[in-house]
Amino acid sequence: MIPVSSFNGRPVALFGLGGSGLATARALVAGGARVTAWDDSPASVEKAAAEGIATGDLRAADWSAFAALVLAPGVPLTHPEPHWSVRLAQAAGVEVIGDIELFCRERRAATRRPPFAAITGTNGKSTTTALLAHLMRVGGRDAQIGGNFGPAILGLEPWKQGRVYVIECSSYQIDLAPSLDPAVGILLNLSPDHIDRHGTMEHYAQVKERLIAGIEAGGTAVVGVDDDWARAIAERAEAAGKNVVRISVREKLDDGIWLDGTDLAVSAKGVRVFTLPLAGIGSLRGAHNAQNAAAAFASARALGLAPEVIAAGMASFPGLAHRMEQVRTLRGVLFVNDSKATNADAAERALTSFDDIFWIAGGKPKEGGIAPLRPYFPRVRKAYLIGVAAEEFAATLGDDVPFEMSGTLDVAVASAARDAAASGLPHPVVLLSPACASFDQYRNFEVRGDAFRDLVNALPVG
DSSP: OOOOOTTTTSEEEEEOOSHHHHHHHHHHHHTTOEEEEEOSOHHHHHHHHHTTOOBOOGGGSOGGGOSEEEEOTTSOSSSSSOOHHHHHHHHTTOEEEOHHHHHHHHHHHSSSOOOEEEEEOSSSHHHHHHHHHHHHHHTTOEEEEEESSSSOGGGSOOOOTTEEEEEEOOHHHHHTOTTOOOSEEEEOOOOSOOHHHHSSHHHHHHHHHHHHHTOOTTOEEEEEOSSHHHHHHHHHHHHTTOEEEEEESSSOOSSEEEEETTEEEEEETTEEEEEEEOTTOGGGOSHHHHHHHHHHHHHHHHTTOOHHHHHHHHHTOOOOTTSSEEEEEETTEEEEEOTTOOSHHHHHHHHTTOSSEEEEEESEEOTTTTGGGGGGGGGEEEEEEESTTHHHHHHHHTTTSOEEEEESHHHHHHHHHHHHHHSOOSSOEEEEOOSEESTTTSSSHHHHHHHHHHHHHTSOOO
16 A cells, blocks of 8 residues: 555545545545545445545545545546536535556655656557566566555555556546646547547547656657547647657658568667567557557667567567457457447557457447448358447448347357358467457457356367
8 A cells, every 4th residue: 555645644534435436535534634434325425434544425525624525436527417526626616636646746745756657548558568677577566556446546656766557547547636746747638438438539638648647757658640639639738749659550650660561660760779579469469569569669768678679578479359359269269358448549550460250249339339440340250249239230231241239248259159160261369359348248248258258168179
């Protein structure tokens, strides 16, 4: 745990008692704050009280006494409307912050600031976070990984010599961290997402930009420049005097890191200074993973690792569950779990990585459906449609792609496995890349991915 001493002896309101909220409450109490915690769920309040955390209905509290409201990231700050706790705090002139902000304040107060890398973007955050932490460990560093991915940030181990913090930051967390100031900030990409929580794409992009704009003096901004939103952010950061490393998987860069076939090329002033082969690294298959690798390479260099050490770490990276996870090869068929692909933009990354795809798609649809994926339909030999989106996806596929209305994942896996094995194709792939949220049939994408893995592993060998 990282004790939060910046509110020592002061009263603090805390709303949201899920995993990160409980970790934050513990850290505040450990640092001497007088916490009053609450949640709209009575069960969550009971759990906190059982741990000895002081609870109280914040609707009845004297807000003029609180030094801050610490809000869990899942609680609406602005859209579709501010949560009632936020309204009460704002009416009393009380600042509203989150656990990332508390971490940053404690880090600034440290005698020696520990290295801190913060990663954001619409897609690829978790893989890049895990990859960078893996690289740092290969390089002999004690990498603490958490935030939006893994343990809550304040539940990590406190500072010590040689320790580095690799933290995934969602837009919700950045919105609650007004003084976010990493030593290395990574913005991978931007595309429409979480608009229900940010109102417009413009506001969503502005929130993400704060991670780059706040980088500490002497720090490094690593920015993907393959979309207009992130490219503009890179230009503004450079104009503001930030050290910017651009990355691209679509174009050659005179200065930056770019994808040249299956190699990452590192260029400076038009001269290639290092080449990192990615061919044969199954966990980093596809252009989207090349972007993740480029970001991790640039960040690891900024944190002091040699290129040769980074290359060795890339080759040993095991990858992440539910993100292009290679589950099994059976009767010549590769089964890939990409359950994390909850929108079309994420599914595109998987569809560009394989030929001869037997595609399992569907769930709770998002705006735009799979129409943006039409250019990749020729790669799909057959689609197996599940969940609420099945009818909509069938209409989009039309006569372009053969499809089966499977309905449920178990039926889809059995049918896709049968058809792929019988196809006679040299390298068929059964790909779960749903382009949908899971909430119509599964609690989250992890549960959906686990179900896919279990179904695949249960398939008979003969």
